[in-house]
Amino acid sequence: MAALTPISRTPVSFYVPVVAAAGAVAGLFVGTAQGSSFLGIIIGALLMSALAYVMTQVVKLEKPSRWALVAVLAIAGFAMGGIAAGIIGGLFGWFFGWFSFWLYEGRYRAYVAPYLTPEQVLWHYSFRVICGAILIFLITPILVVMPLSFNAEDFFTFTPEMLRFDPAGYSLKHYEDFFTNSDWQNALANSVKIAPMATLLSVSFGTLAAIGLSQPHVPFRRAIMAILISPMIVPLIISAAGMYFFYSRIGLQGTYIGVVLAHAALGIPFVIITVTATLVGFDNSLTRAAANMGAGPVTTFFRVQMPLILPGVISGGLFAFITSFDEVVVVLFVGSAGQKTLPWQMFTGLREQISPTILAVATILVIVSIALLTVVEMLRRRSERLRGMSPG
Amino acid sequence: MTDTAEHTGPMMAADGTTLKSSLNRALRRQKLRALGLIAPLLIFVLVTFIAPIADMLFRSIENQIVSETLPRTTAVLAEWDGDSGEIPSPETFEALYKDMFVAKERKLHTRLGSRLNYELTGVSSLFRKSGRKIEDMGEVYQDQFEDFDKFWKDGENWNALMGSEDWLQAQNAWDPKSGDKQPPFELNEAISGLLPETSEAFQTYADFVQNEDQKNLAKQDPWALIYSALYNDISAGADVSGYSGPGSAELLAAMGAATEFETVDYAAAFEEVDKDWHDVEVWQTIQTYSPEFTSGYFLNAVDMKKSPDGAEMRPENEQLYIKLFIRTLFMSLVITGSCILLGYPVGWILANLPARTANLLMILVLLPFWTSLLVRTSAWKVMLQQQGVINDTLVWLGVVADDSRLALINNQTGTIIAMTHILLPFMILPLYSVMKTIPPSYLRAAKSLGATNWTAFWRVYFPQSVPGIGAGSILVFILSIGYYITPELVGGTTGTFISNRIAYHISSSLNWGLAAALGAILLAVVLGLYWAYDRIVGIDNVKLGG
Known part of the structure; x- marks a missing residue:
């Protein structure tokens, strides 16, 4: 992004007080943790403003002074509270070095429109801070779970050893438990048995139906669409209740087939939506050309249509897979102990005997979902490129 | 003249039939082929999904047990x-x-x-x-x-x-x-x-x-x-x-x-x-519930009961479900509201940043969206506990005293925080896709015409983003009123929803009829909202993560 506004250095009377204010906030936290918030505010404000002044007006060299600040604060932190505090100190040093020069050199104006008033510039940056906080809110739970899964104790919070980055505070024992405990292994095996079957069912039926639905003349299109999408709309607890009642009537409750059928039904809307979306850009003259050259409908489908819509089919299948793999409400009712899946085991674990093995499982699942997300995103890009919808 | 006379008749196709009927036949064949492709799935969904729902609705009024047993x-x-x-x-x-x-x-x-x-x-x-x-x-x-x-x-x-x-x-x-069947009497x-x-x-x-x-x-x-x-x-x-x-x-x-x-x-x-x-009273009850179908479960689901004089309210201390419905709706509204509040700025910033940065930040939104629901719920359970990460941090910072840790879990607060987090991507994604279509030049035009920042936002930008808010809100609201897992795990007794009660009646109290009636009411609410969603957004426009 090119700079929009020429920048100039700002007066001491502007940036030193701002750095002091930021220093006061940081001092508040450090001071509270050390026992006196008031003292923390005063010391933080004075120290940071003085350092900012020295760096910009006395040393005047940006790079060395910023590195020096990182080093000084890291050492101070280490002296106060070990490695963890040292790292926090280093981060503070990096931030204040950057912040002081960012303000001093007037860089904060570079990328905003030149006609903005100072209040608008302030709002511009506060808004970004707010958005950053919200994004952090979105990601924190996942970030907290990952390190906690390496906890050497059976606690759900960071132990002092972990905070000191003491290797004794970390261990792989929860992962070991997951891979050796028969409950978890059975659950994993069940999940692996159920999800692919359900995915296979919903993808094969769903793709055919999506092709049918994207033909130009389909009677009752809206009604059919509403029925096919309904498993996604109806709250899971209602689907679960209905399936429980109905499947116990016809003897499918508590069977493998019952769970697979239920999960396939839940996955179908995702396949329909992704595949119809892919078919929107499909050029029907290709199938006509194939037919013209003597290909039968089956050959046309597998040799012409399928390769082109494959990315959509695969991502629909991944959605269906994730739906089944993550699903807990329906399997809770439709399944019996013999169909206990991974999410079910986690659910009982969370409700009854809380064990940190859940966190290890959670971490593994997060990694699996990151992998799947990457695949879906790549497929989406590929499909858009194939259809010429995006240049990249 | 003979030439033109030949062409005044109906247009003919190559096989000698009229073009019109030939076209009609082709069209009919096309329709049949489309239906033939859809039929297997339609039957599958009807059997595995629609039939169970219909069965549930039937159970909510069925009452043959009294007349069959007595x-x-x-x-x-x-x-x-x-x-x-x-x-x-x-x-x-x-x-x-x-x-x-x-x-x-x-x-x-x-x-x-x-x-x-x-x-x-x-x-x-x-x-x-x-x-x-x-x-x-x-x-x-x-x-x-x-x-x-x-x-x-x-x-x-x-x-x-x-x-x-x-x-x-x-x-x-x-x-x-011998293993033969006993001769029937x-x-x-x-x-x-x-x-x-x-x-x-x-x-x-x-x-x-x-x-x-x-x-x-x-x-x-x-x-x-x-x-x-x-x-x-x-x-x-x-x-x-x-x-x-x-x-x-x-x-x-x-x-x-x-x-x-x-x-x-x-x-x-x-x-x-x-x-x-x-x-x-015992005999009145038997008599009232003798018919094969009853509205009793539905009356029960709205805190009423049948009596010889028709339907009447249950005594104050037995009323439960209306309160629970109101609580479910209220908490869903609060969750929807906080999702708008948190989702709007993020949607804006994603839509207005350069594509590269926006795509990077989008990962932060999509990652929780793709993470297992149970993973996120367990994360919140870990964070919100009395001895959990948030309370520990607050105590360490000295914001709260060690002996007065905040009760963030097993109450409404827990449910609202966790569900806002879980449903936030469902608000951000529709908001983002709507905001992406609003040209930034409109805001600049408004400002160059002398509007203040606030006026330009409120009179120009906001009205154009309302469809996104509507779509996101209905989506979040629909999802939250039917939620079961998260309230069950972090809601305790005060933070649970109507769905938890349905599950209780199915698996613990075994009052299936009442569970079905509560489910039917919930389903009606959801379908009503869904209909509204269809009117505002259209079912075909449901997008998944990008």
């Missing part, structure tokens, strides 16, 4: 005037005795008891108690018949008396160890005309022994119920003098003696078992 009683009771304040006639008690006897043998009386207990507390124990004592009630006749003549004690004699000759031969020839036609009530009772007994109990009929002794039926037939003036089959002599002798027998007053006998049987 067929005679409900038939007699139909005549009874519940408002009279008088207990039903002696015939009703006699019918109840018969029904109860059969139900007890088939072990159905406790099920009916728990069903009626939903409507009137105490009926369950009343039925269980009566079931235990019902056998003694009829034994008065059994003992007298048996004391009078040993003949009546033996099941074989009864079979010979009541069964047809063919059947009797087949039954005697049948070898229980057939009534002796001569006797069934003479002793109708006894025949009916015996037929029920024989069916039960042969089919449900899977025992050898020849080895069983008849129920006490049959003796009382026989007594009734005799006292009704059955004339068996013309009968000459097996056991005719004993039957004739018994007829003479039976007039002297001690009789049973069923009404008094039931009162002796439990004086609640003379409580008009």
Whole structure:
């Protein structure tokens, strides 16, 4: 992004007080943790403003002074509270070095429109801070779970050893438990048995139906669409209740087939939506050309249509897979102990005997979902490129 | 001119039919092919998903258990005037005795008891108690018949008396160890005309022994119920003098003696078992719930109950569901509101940043969206606990004291925080896709025309983003009112939703009808919202993660 506004250095009377204010906030936290918030505010404000002044007006060299600040604060932190505090100190040093020069050199104006008033510039940056906080809110739970899964104790919070980055505070024992405990292994095996079957069912039926639905003349299109999408709309607890009642009537409750059928039904809307979306850009003259050259409908489908819509089919299948793999409400009712899946085991674990093995499982699942997300995103890009919808 | 005359007729296709009909045929074929492709999935969804939902709706009004378990009683009771304040006639008690006897043998009386207990507390124990004592009630006749003549004690004699000759031969020839099916009991036609009530009772007994109990009929002794039926037939003036089959002599002798027998007053006998049987309310409840279909579950689901004077509210301390519905709606609104509040800025910044940065930040939104729901719920459980990460951090910072840690979990706060986090991507994604289409030049134009920042946003940008807010809000709201897992795990008792109550009724209290009725109401609300969503956004525009 090119700079929009020429920048100039700002007066001491502007940036030193701002750095002091930021220093006061940081001092508040450090001071509270050390026992006196008031003292923390005063010391933080004075120290940071003085350092900012020295760096910009006395040393005047940006790079060395910023590195020096990182080093000084890291050492101070280490002296106060070990490695963890040292790292926090280093981060503070990096931030204040950057912040002081960012303000001093007037860089904060570079990328905003030149006609903005100072209040608008302030709002511009506060808004970004707010958005950053919200994004952090979105990601924190996942970030907290990952390190906690390496906890050497059976606690759900960071132990002092972990905070000191003491290797004794970390261990792989929860992962070991997951891979050796028969409950978890059975659950994993069940999940692996159920999800692919359900995915296979919903993808094969769903793709055919999506092709049918994207033909130009389909009677009752809206009604059919509403029925096919309904498993996604109806709250899971209602689907679960209905399936429980109905499947116990016809003897499918508590069977493998019952769970697979239920999960396939839940996955179908995702396949329909992704595949119809892919078919929107499909050029029907290709199938006509194939037919013209003597290909039968089956050959046309597998040799012409399928390769082109494959990315959509695969991502629909991944959605269906994730739906089944993550699903807990329906399997809770439709399944019996013999169909206990991974999410079910986690659910009982969370409700009854809380064990940190859940966190290890959670971490593994997060990694699996990151992998799947990457695949879906790549497929989406590929499909858009194939259809010429995006240049990249 | 002949040339033009040829072309004035209908256009012809190559095969000689008119072009119009040829086109129509092609169109029809196309439609059929499309339907043929859709049909397998449609049937699949109808069987695996729509049928269960329909079954649930059916269960919310179905009430055959009362009339199936107590067929005679409900038939007699139909005549009874519940408002009279008088207990039903002696015939009703006699019918109840018969029904109860059969139900007890088939072990159905406790099920009916728990069903009626939903409507009137105490009926369950009343039925269980009566079931235990019902056998003694009829034994008065059994003992007298048996004391009078040993003949009546033996099941074989009864079979010979009541069964047809063919059947009797087949039954005697049948070898229980052979694995063949027991020959089904057939009534002796001569006797069934003479002793109708006894025949009916015996037929029920024989069916039960042969089919449900899977025992050898020849080895069983008849129920006490049959003796009382026989007594009734005799006292009704059955004339068996013309009968000459097996056991005719004993039957004739018994007829003479039976007039002297001690009789049973069923009404008094039931009162002796439990004086609640003379409580008009119990009978009113049975009468109210005799029909095969009932609105009772639905009334129950809105804190009302059936009474002889029509529907009325339940007492204040039994009201639960309206409060729960209101709480569910209120909390869903709060969750939707906080999602708008948090999602709007993020949607804006994603739509207005350069594509590269926006895509990077989008990962932060999509990652939680793709992470397992249970992973996120367990993360919140870990973070919100009394000894959890948030409380520990707050204590470390000195914001709260160690002994007054915040209660963030197992209450409404916990549910709202966790669900806002879980549903936030569903708000951000539609907001983002709408905001992406708003040209940034509009805002600049507004500003260059002299609008302040706020006016430009409020009068120009915001109205254009309203469709996104609408779509996101309805989506989040629909999802949150039906949520089960998260409230169950972090909601405790005050932060649970109506869905948790439905699950409770299915798996713990076994009141399936009420669960179905609550589910039906919830489904109606969701479908209404869904319809609104379709009107605003369109089903076809549902997008998944990007």
